[in-house]
Amino acid sequence: MTGFLLRRLVNYVVLAFVATFLAFSLASITFDPIGVLQQRNPPPPAATIDAKRHDLHLDQPIPQRFFTWMGGVVQGDFGRTIADRPITDELGRRVGVSLRLFLLGITIGILFGVLLGVVSAIRQYKFSDYFATLFSFVVLSTPVFVLGTVLKLGAQNLNNSIGDNVLLFTGETTPGFEGSWIASLLDRVQHLIVPTLTIALGQIAYYSRYQRSSMLDVLGSDFLRTAQAKGLTRRKALFKHGLRTALIPMATLFAFGFGLLVVGGTFTERLFSWFGMGDWLITGISTQDTNVTATVTLFVAVCVLFSGWLADVLYAALDPRIRI
Amino acid sequence: MSSAELLFDSADRPAPTGPVLEVHDLAVSFPSESGRVRAVRGLSYQVAPGEVLGIVGESGSGKSVSSLAVMGLLPPQARITGSIKFQGRELIGLNDGELSKIRGKRVSMVFQDPLSALTPVYTVGDQIAEALLVHRGAKISKQAAAKRAVELLDLVGIPNAVERAKAFPHEFSGGMRQRAVIAMAIANDPDLIIADEPTTALDVTVQAQVLEVLKTAQEVTGAGIVIITHDLGVVAGFADRLMVMYAGKAVETGQVDEIYARPRMPYTLGLLGSIPRLDVGEKQPLVPIVGQPPSLTELPPGCPFAPRCPMEVDACRTAEPELVDVDGSAEHRAACIRTDELAASDTEGAEAAVEIFGAEVVEEAPIAKVPREERKIVLQLSGLVKHYPVTKGVVLKRRVGTVHAVDGISFDIREGETLGVVGESGCGKTTTLMEILNLQKPMGGTLSVLGQDAADLNAKSRKAIRRDLQVVFQDPMAALDPRLPIFDVIAEPMQVHDLDKEHIANRVPELLDLVGLRREHASRYPAEFSGGQRQRIGIARALALNPKLLVLDEPVSALDVSIQAGVINLLEELKAKLGLSYLFVAHDLSVVRHIADRVAVMYLGKIVEIGQVDEVFDAPRHPYTQALLSAIPIPDPVKERQRERILVTGDLPSPANPPSGCRFRTRCFLHATLSEDKQRTCVEVEPPRQEQGEDHEAACHFAQIRQVL
Ligand SMILES: Nc1ncnc2c1ncn2[C@@H]1O[C@H](COP(=O)(O)OP(=O)(O)OP(=O)(O)O)[C@@H](O)[C@H]1O
Ligand code: SF4
Ligand code: SF4
Numbered sequence A: 001m002t003g004f005l006l007r008r009l010v011n012y013v014v015l016a017f018v019a020t021f022l023a024f025s026l027a028s029i030t031f032d033p034i035g036v037l038q039q040r041n042p043p044p045p046a047a048t049i050d051a052k053r054h055d056l057h058l059d060q061p062i063p064q065r066f067f068t069w070m071g072g073v074v075q076g077d078f079g080r081t082i083a084d085r086p087i088t089d090e091l092g093r094r095v096g097v098s099l100r101l102f103l104l105g106i107t108i109g110i111l112f113g114v115l116l117g118v119v120s121a122i123r124q125y126k127f128s129d130y131f132a133t134l135f136s137f138v139v140l141s142t143p144v145f146v147l148g149t150v151l152k153l154g155a156q157n158l159n160n161s162i163g164d165n166v167l168l169f170t171g172e173t174t175p176g177f178e179g180s181w182i183a184s185l186l187d188r189v190q191h192l193i194v195p196t197l198t199i200a201l202g203q204i205a206y207y208s209r210y211q212r213s214s215m216l217d218v219l220g221s222d223f224l225r226t227a228q229a230k231g232l233t234r235r236k237a238l239f240k241h242g243l244r245t246a247l248i249p250m251a252t253l254f255a256f257g258f259g260l261l262v263v264g265g266t267f268t269e270r271l272f273s274w275f276g277m278g279d280w281l282i283t284g285i286s287t288q289d290t291n292v293t294a295t296v297t298l299f300v301a302v303c304v305l306f307s308g309w310l311a312d313v314l315y316a317a318l319d320p321r322i323r324i
Numbered sequence B: 001m002s003s004a005e006l007l008f009d010s011a012d013r014p015a016p017t018g019p020v021l022e023v024h025d026l027a028v029s030f031p032s033e034s035g036r037v038r039a040v041r042g043l044s045y046q047v048a049p050g051e052v053l054g055i056v057g058e059s060g061s062g063k064s065v066s067s068l069a070v071m072g073l074l075p076p077q078a079r080i081t082g083s084i085k086f087q088g089r090e091l092i093g094l095n096d097g098e099l100s101k102i103r104g105k106r107v108s109m110v111f112q113d114p115l116s117a118l119t120p121v122y123t124v125g126d127q128i129a130e131a132l133l134v135h136r137g138a139k140i141s142k143q144a145a146a147k148r149a150v151e152l153l154d155l156v157g158i159p160n161a162v163e164r165a166k167a168f169p170h171e172f173s174g175g176m177r178q179r180a181v182i183a184m185a186i187a188n189d190p191d192l193i194i195a196d197e198p199t200t201a202l203d204v205t206v207q208a209q210v211l212e213v214l215k216t217a218q219e220v221t222g223a224g225i226v227i228i229t230h231d232l233g234v235v236a237g238f239a240d241r242l243m244v245m246y247a248g249k250a251v252e253t254g255q256v257d258e259i260y261a262r263p264r265m266p267y268t269l270g271l272l273g274s275i276p277r278l279d280v281g282e283k284q285p286l287v288p289i290v291g292q293p294p295s296l297t298e299l300p301p302g303c304p305f306a307p308r309c310p311m312e313v314d315a316c317r318t319a320e321p322e323l324v325d326v327d328g329s330a331e332h333r334a335a336c337i338r339t340d341e342l343a344a345s346d347t348e349g350a351e352a353a354v355e356i357f358g359a360e361v362v363e364e365a366p367i368a369k370v371p372r373e374e375r376k377i378v379l380q381l382s383g384l385v386k387h388y389p390v391t392k393g394v395v396l397k398r399r400v401g402t403v404h405a406v407d408g409i410s411f412d413i414r415e416g417e418t419l420g421v422v423g424e425s426g427c428g429k430t431t432t433l434m435e436i437l438n439l440q441k442p443m444g445g446t447l448s449v450l451g452q453d454a455a456d457l458n459a460k461s462r463k464a465i466r467r468d469l470q471v472v473f474q475d476p477m478a479a480l481d482p483r484l485p486i487f488d489v490i491a492e493p494m495q496v497h498d499l500d501k502e503h504i505a506n507r508v509p510e511l512l513d514l515v516g517l518r519r520e521h522a523s524r525y526p527a528e529f530s531g532g533q534r535q536r537i538g539i540a541r542a543l544a545l546n547p548k549l550l551v552l553d554e555p556v557s558a559l560d561v562s563i564q565a566g567v568i569n570l571l572e573e574l575k576a577k578l579g580l581s582y583l584f585v586a587h588d589l590s591v592v593r594h595i596a597d598r599v600a601v602m603y604l605g606k607i608v609e610i611g612q613v614d615e616v617f618d619a620p621r622h623p624y625t626q627a628l629l630s631a632i633p634i635p636d637p638v639k640e641r642q643r644e645r646i647l648v649t650g651d652l653p654s655p656a657n658p659p660s661g662c663r664f665r666t667r668c669f670l671h672a673t674l675s676e677d678k679q680r681t682c683v684e685v686e687p688p689r690q691e692q693g694e695d696h697e698a699a700c701h702f703a704q705i706r707q708v709l
């Protein structure tokens, strides 16, 4: 078992490496930072351009550039941005921002998604089921930036009616905010609510659909009947035997949902001016910055692949039938 | 089993008085698109303490629904009326919380499909312990419950129970899971156990073991048992009283012996006449009950059996007959207006059934008179081998073992002959069949069909042989394409072989006639037919190209007995009429005895005994055949109670790792009684197939005749 998980981990590391290499090559081929430089008015002297080219290792073939960069990465140095600032300095902060936003959103999403799915399944074709279905379809068919904007407007209205800015939705903190740690924590929470809700709603809608159908499969099962036949009340049988079994197929979903969300969160970050990884990717592409793009790709690859690994672990933990 | 008395100390309980269960005028209906399905329509019965009541009836007759009603486990949309009293207390109207205090403690239930009856994510031990914990709450510690779970597993015959309690359900075989479910059912020493087809999904050898366990369970708990089954053999030796259900009602009730000997309702009579008998040598006619059970949404007035009843008269259609006393005894009751006439007739039981339903023994084909040696060989297998690799890993598969699915089997089938192949599931029956149908050079040994070696065939000659070699599968629904009308289904093989349109258009109605369906049915879709009719369609399709050899894989095992009889009769008629040869694979030995001329008994990829049907059944030489035959219940209460069962222990070993020497030795009862020397022979030397008499061979070093029927 441990051996299996270790082998999988090695596989994933290789995959992350390959993904990053591809992103790096693609970025190197398409980006033209020197061209940007040359279009400046007045154009910089040729010596400056040559120096820049040398700094960016553009005079080397792409694989060599990649390994040079990778060599740094292994030692914790992700290279420099196009504006010549060390990436490593910014990386930690941005990862923190992204994780803060998503971990919370996804946890809430999973908890309430599962709950909503279970309730819908148990009360199939009742009002609550129809309501949950409607909710999910509306949320899932709304693009994130629309949903975010609507929530923003809602928050603004709420603030107006209260007459105080309770819910804040620009950035992580109020710039220049000073106060005790309690006050600054509160300030952060005020900033966190609307963006988290934006993410959580989508997640709830998504998970609840899957949980509903996996729970419905279990509802008609013989073992649930056996559990009741031995004296468990329906409710207890449903949760102890039914839900526990219905969660198995969800494990993969939970894990991958997390990995992909980091990429999908780009819009949310931009919308609420959170300078996380998603935001950075857009910045990286628009400034034609290979190193930043590759760094974000590496981060996403690591997230996705770690999720895959986590899914394996969860699966093995949840389902005794998986013997590896 | 000596711990049993300690486990179940019933001294503190008051001596039971009155019936444990009293069901009165129970009716259950479900909403459906075509109106209310009246699944149970006024059912009344009682179970006395310690009594075993058998409930039999066709699929859909309301057996399961009525017992789920007792457990309070029907889905919420079911409408339930009437009264269900358990030890004097009314159960209908109790809420889930109140019922849950009774369920599993006073009344428990064993379900049909053991494979899905246990929650996959908890260990077997934990699930049994849960039954104790949920009812005794703080009065029993977790450790004590776990210990007790192990004792219960031991009681139901799980070897090495301490270890096995920690296993998950998927690590148990079907039989072991059913034992675990029974352990759960008796955990709280209930007063009533309801077993809904507890052995239907199991192999006969395992069925015999599980029935034995149920008997033990009854002895130690003293509980009343309601056993539901469609197998009249199972209840014959086990039940005290019997209730026959038809269309949601009881149509006959009484003592088991009485009903088997003197059935007083035509339906019961028909049922008894429709089962082939394992213990009867000479050909007996099988009684088919024509038609199907009525739809439960719109029952016409009158006797629900009237459309299928050979004794039906106008009066039957006016009012539904009530259960009335037979021969002036309230012990035996039947719902038929002509009960008295049945009583007055000179014949009884199966004989009466044959007379009343007008069944006949199917004439043998002329070719059957020709001595076997002089007939042509249509199929010959010699030393046929088929192994499957066992692989591990998802991306990089590596071979970790070999399943010896078929390991060198030889037999031949001559013109106009039926060879039955029997054996437990997993013994290689279907693999053998698939190898034959493949018509490729086998992995080992030779296969020749109609005189042609499969190894020498090219694409063209293979296709030509396929015309003469056709197949009928078990599941009539799965074998037919639901989107095609019957005409196309039957025509398909002819189209594949490029027969012209006109020929096909003439042939299909002919085939429908042949299998007893109406010509007008050609335009209908498979879903509009009943199971028996679908099987007939499958047979018509197989016959389309005038084959010489039909391969039948469990062709009747998905059908109810009354329907099964009709299909068996049809197969016999066709064989005689068209001079066909059959390879008939089945697990039901009674059916094989009835239809086959010769029989081959398979065990773990080998043939252990082969020969003339009557020879093998009346004088079996191989211990496995003896055990197999002995495991099969006979629908005759008197005989059945006197029979001594040879129980095969344990489950089939894994075919990936068959035992050395004789493959049956791990379960062989004879082996255990042998001297050490002889035992060594079994372990070291694989027994060859030896002549045991005329056309009778067995593969056992110490073969000896033992009569078991
Ligand atoms: N939940 C349900 N909803 C609607 N109809 C149902 C439901 N359960 C059972 N029925 C119907 O009730 C009738 C009786 O079913 P039941 O399961 O009791 O038959 P049975 O005698 O146990 O048959 P079998 O031998 O196949 O187990 C059938 O017509 C069935 O289709
Ligand atoms: S009442 Fe009539 S139709 Fe019904 S079983 Fe008796 S004879 Fe047959
Ligand atoms: S050879 Fe030995 S083990 Fe095998 S069946 Fe005969 S007696 Fe039993």
Ligand SMILES: [Mg+2]
Binding pocket: B063, B064, B065, B196, B197
């Ligand atoms: Mg049933």
